[in-house]
Amino acid sequence: MSDPVFVIHGVANRDREGFTADVAALQAATGISMVPVFWGDLGADDRFVTAALPIRPAMLPGARRSSGLRDADEPPSVAVPEPVLASALASDPQASNQWTHVEAAVRERLASEDQQGGSGLRDTPHYGEADDILESLAEEWTRTEWLRRTDDPLLLFETGQSLAEALIEAADLWAGELGSYDGLRAGGPDEGRMRRMVRNRLRDLDRVAGAAIQGAAGRLNNALRTKFGPGTARFLGDVLVYQRHREAIHARVRESVDGVDPALGRTPERPVRVVAHSLGGVIAVDMATAATPLWTSSLVTFGSQAAFFHACDPRGGQILPYSGSQPVVLPPSLARWTNLWEPLDMLAFAAAGVFRLHDGSTPVDISVPHTASTGVWTHSSYWDLPSVASEIGTAMAGREKQPDE
Structure with missing residues (x-):
């Protein structure tokens, strides 16, 4: 040709x-x-598109900063794996198959402690307490803001292990104070103590997970806008001009x-x-x-x-x-x-x-x-x-x- x-x-x-x-x-x-x-x-006239791109408040001139090492309202800089970030930011507020991982982690950690004979749980039927703890945990889990959104097995397993670890430590302390594990056992004289511990510990973990996810998402958003924002804006600008x-x-x-x-x-x-x-x-x-x-x-x-x-x-x-x-x-x-x-x-x-x-x-x-x-x-x-x-x-x-x- x-x-x-x-x-x-x-x-x-x-x-x-x-x-x-x-x-x-x-x-x-x-x-x-x-x-x-x-x-x-x-x-499109793309000379000034960057003026319309949002940036993190801490980067604005005159933004108020704390006397510490990071912005007053900036979440801690915690590395969050991409699958965790993606699942936590998904629109579905309740990820599927979460409970299998959480329950397995709690039972595994309590069973391990029971075998070692090192906690206030050892003097009571082990899986009875695990069931009590999981019942309380299941009730509180639906109230979490961030953890209920993730389907990452590792994050869910580590969350269950951390919850069990906190309860083991509390049981050791309370067994020394009370002479028995009744302070955590359902049906004991202070049944509400275990539920409060589960609730408080879960809220702490949810808050930490949320801070890490938000921090990672904010850094990702800033990086994406810095790297891809101008190109994307110019793409959209030319599309609009072409349509007209x-x-x-x-x-x-x-x-x-x-x-x-x-x-x-x-x-x-x-x-x-x-x-x-x-x-x-x-x-x-x-x-x-x-x-x-x-x-x-x-x-x-x-x-x-x-x-x-x-x-x-x-x-x-x-x-x-x-x-x-x-x-x-x-x-x-x-x-x-x-x-x-x-x-x-x-x-x-x-x-x-x-x-x-x-x-x-x-x-x-x-x-x-x-x-x-x-x-x-x-x-x-x-x-x-x-x-x-x-x-x-x-x-x-x-x-x-x-x-x-």
Whole structure:
């Protein structure tokens, strides 16, 4: 094929020269002639988006600080494993299968102490007291704010062990004072003492867990906003601008195509080939499926949201809304589609679950490997990945990989 491939960039790209250099590098890697389509000057004004990003109060000028080593209302800096944080911040206020772990921990610790013969529990039937303790614990557990939200087995087990340990220590003290364990045993002269101990200890543990989770969540939120906030804000800004000024951006693409040959893309006999990143993929799909389409023989998108946008807000043109029961059939004006996504790219979506091509085949979704050098924010990393250049070369040569290859 002698006609070049048109390359459309995505969101937050305001550097025409940098984009042109990226396309030149991609052209060199694939050996395919390419034309950059720059529309970033029509995008959102993203110079001041960071002014709208929330930051931790302690970071604001003039924020009141304590005389200690950390902010007065800042939770202790406690390391919280990611599964614990994720489960505790979930919307479901009562995680399932918690009690198995808590009960096992309490019984194991009490049984261990009983075997060692080292506490005020040793003079009474052991599992009777365990049942009493667990009954009180079960009643108080539903009143916790944080512990009842986690399904992390380790946190639940350690919580049960800590509760049992506190009761063992109290039993030793009270056995010395009272001469027996009756102060903790249900039915004894001070039955309420055990319940108060369970309640108070559980509230202490819940408060510590909550402080650790909130502290970790606050640091995570700050890190995510610092690292990803500006990029996400610019993404949203360009999406909003595109929704409002779609015609102007489409006209820019058409202008670039006409600059090569005004006949390109206007008929099925002279289709174009397109490579598009991020929102550029949405632009390419919108234009290829419009009432007056940009006829496209081969499309490669990477880190794109076309399927996601159509599922949320039908794009119009020649394609029907997605019903959820079967894929939407694309018109013949979009003949082939390869969709690349990187595993850590939160802005990349699959296409095959939402769309079918006119010939009954599916768009080909291909996961490109993550490399350590790209870090965590991978949405802009595609341009430098050899695997992306390789997949583009394969698709534009007229042969697309099948999902099982």
